[in-house]
Structure formats: structure tokens, C-alpha cells
Amino acid sequence: MSMKGLFLGCLKCLMIFIGLCAVGFLSALITINIAMQSEQIKVPTIVGKDIVPALKELNTQKLNFKIEKEEFHHYFPQNTIISQKPKAGSVVKSGRTIRVILSLGTQMVQIPDVCRRPWLQAQTILQENGLRTGFFTKIHHDRIGKNIVISQDPPPGDSIQRKGIVNLLISEGKKPRDYFMPAVIGKKIPEAKRIIQDLSLKIGGLHHEYIEGAEPNTVIEQFPKAGHRVSREDEVSLTVSREKSIDKEISTYRILHYIVPEGSQSKIVKIKEGTEAQRHKGIKAETPNKKNGNSYIVKIMLRDGFEENEIFQEEKRPGDTIELLVKTTSQTTALIYLDGTLVKEEKF
Secondary structure (H helix, E strand, O other): OOHHHHHHHHHHHHHHHHHHHHHHHHHHHHHHHHHHHHHEEEOOOOOOOEHHHHHHHHHHOOOEEEEEEEEOOOOOOOOEEEEEEOOOOOEEEOOOEEEEEEEOOOOEEEOOOOOOOEHHHHHHHHHHOOOEEEEEEEEOOOOOOOOEEEEEEOOOOOEEEOOOEEEEEEEOOOOOOEEEOOOOOOOEHHHHHHHHHHOOOEEEEEEEEOOOOOOOOEEEEEEOOOOOEEEOOOEEEEEEEOOHHHHHOOOEEEEEEEEOOOHHHOOOOOOOOOOHHHHHHOOOOOOOOOEOOOEEEEEEEEEEOOEEEEEEEEEEOOOOEEEEEEEEOOOEEEEEEEOOEEEEEEEO
16 A cells, blocks of 8 residues: 555544544533533522412422521411522522521510500500500590590400500590689789689789779789680789889898797797788698608798799708898788798798
8 A cells, every 4th residue: 555545544534533523522512501401490489479389389390498497477478488599580400499488477466454554654565565556546534644544446455466556545634624714803812813713723923013093902904804715724814003102112132031940849920810911811820730750841932012922942841941032122021831831921
């Protein structure tokens, strides 16, 4: 055989070998591609589904299933899938494990009894039990004090979803009685005060003013006006006429010195029957009772003309000294009370 024939034979064999290798490589490539495509699976949506049908669906797709944890949920019923990982639509290989969180359903709690409690305390108790307060309805009630819970809905002892709402009915206290404001203009101040206090009203302001021709110690203005509707504890302001000389008098400052008396040995200044102070206050002078065994409530009022103002009120023990700097005129009188009893009048 010539060299040429030998060369051609070798070349032919090489070409056949290369062709076989190429065919084998392409076949392997196609086989691998087909195999890889067969392993890729699109993860189905199982969130919101019951665990049984969700498990069947994953088994059909050749996917595994694992519950990572269980928790209460106010929206998803018991044994319903709350979340999944990987997410729906992800592409995974067959045999991949899908991890889920399973719902235990809505957590139920027992409603506590908050009736007859202050509404702020009731609100705190409900929050501590995982509940919320809903509507607050307020009504007047003759036997239950203001801001106290009268009733609740749902009632105590019932079971309710956690974070559920409890509505409360709250007392506004006794319904205030309404009156028509009487006319006190033209009346002397003691009589005007009696009329106002008989209606359970309060004197919120007492102002004095000199009016030409007006009799001193007489009401010349009132607010609210006569005929206006008022309720218990409402305040009434009065303007009272006074002597012209008071407007011109110069005030001075003086020291009021008082020592709290020693019990039954105290020297009580008794107010004579029929004096202006007794008629004005309606107070009978007597030895005061001790408070807490060894102390008194000491109150000091200053009267200037017909106007009175409280300047001191504290609990003091026998022997305690009280010193106050007070602004006075020739008509200023200090009225000293022990436990509500007038015991001394001191003129400056």
C-alpha cells in the first residue's frame, strides 16, 4: 500500500471518529436538557387553602411539605395555610420542600367584668385582656356615680375573639335639677345669699361698687339674669353697693398673729346673739371639736365692709403659730374658724 493510500485511510477513520463524537455529544446534551426540564416545577398557590387539599396538590407536583410553625390568626380559619416558602410561581426542582405556617384559628378570650368600675380603669382591664373598647354611651343615673361603668356589651363571661370590641355604658351621675334664676337685685346681701344657697347654687363672684343713691349692702347687678335657666352648683356673680367712703380709704399692711389654742383650755371669743356676724353666717359659737385627735382645720376670712375673702386654710396642731401679712383698712376684720366654728374676730 502506498503512502498516499495509507494517509487517506487514516484521514477517513479520523473523520468517522469525529463524527461519532459529535453525535454522542449532541445526544448527551439533548438528554441532559430534557432531564433538567423534567425536574423544574412551578410552585402552586396553597396560601388560604386547607392543609389536606394543599398537601394533595403538592404530592401531585412531586413536592414535599413541612409545617414550620403554627400561630393564631384573626383572618385565616384553623388548619388553613397562612404563608408558604418558596412563594407561589417560583420554579423549583421536583422533590423540593415547601415550608408553610399553619393557622390555629382565631384566639378566643373570656370577657372580664368591668361593671361598677371607673371607665378609665375598665379600659385598662380590657386592654390587658387583649380586647378593645368600642362605643362609650353616657346617661344620667341616680344611684351610680359619674364616670362609672353601668353595663357592658358583650356581657362578662362571654368568649370573644382576641382584639374584639366591648362597648360600655357610662354613668353621668345624677341628672342636675334645673331652676329659673330668681331676681335678687334690690335685696340685701344676706337675703340674696340665702336665696341663692337654697337653690344649691354657688356665689362665684362678689363685687362691690359705689352707686349714687343706692342703699349700701344691696345687690345692684346679678349674673345670670333673673329668669335664666340654671342648674345645681352653677355659679352666680353679684355686684353689691357700698359706702362711698370705702372707695377713698387708704389700705395698709399689717401682721395677723394667731396661736392655735390648746384644746379645752382655749379661750374662745363667743359671738353675741344678734350680732351682724352671726346673722350673716348663721353660726353658733362653741368650743370646736378636735380633728384627728390633735389638730384643727384653721380657716381665716377677711371682711372689708360687706366683702369677705378667704386668705388661709390649713390643718394645724394646738400651739402652732400663724402669721400672715394682710392688706387692711379701718373696716377690716379677721374671722378665725376652727373646724368650721367661728372662734375669734379681730379688728385692725
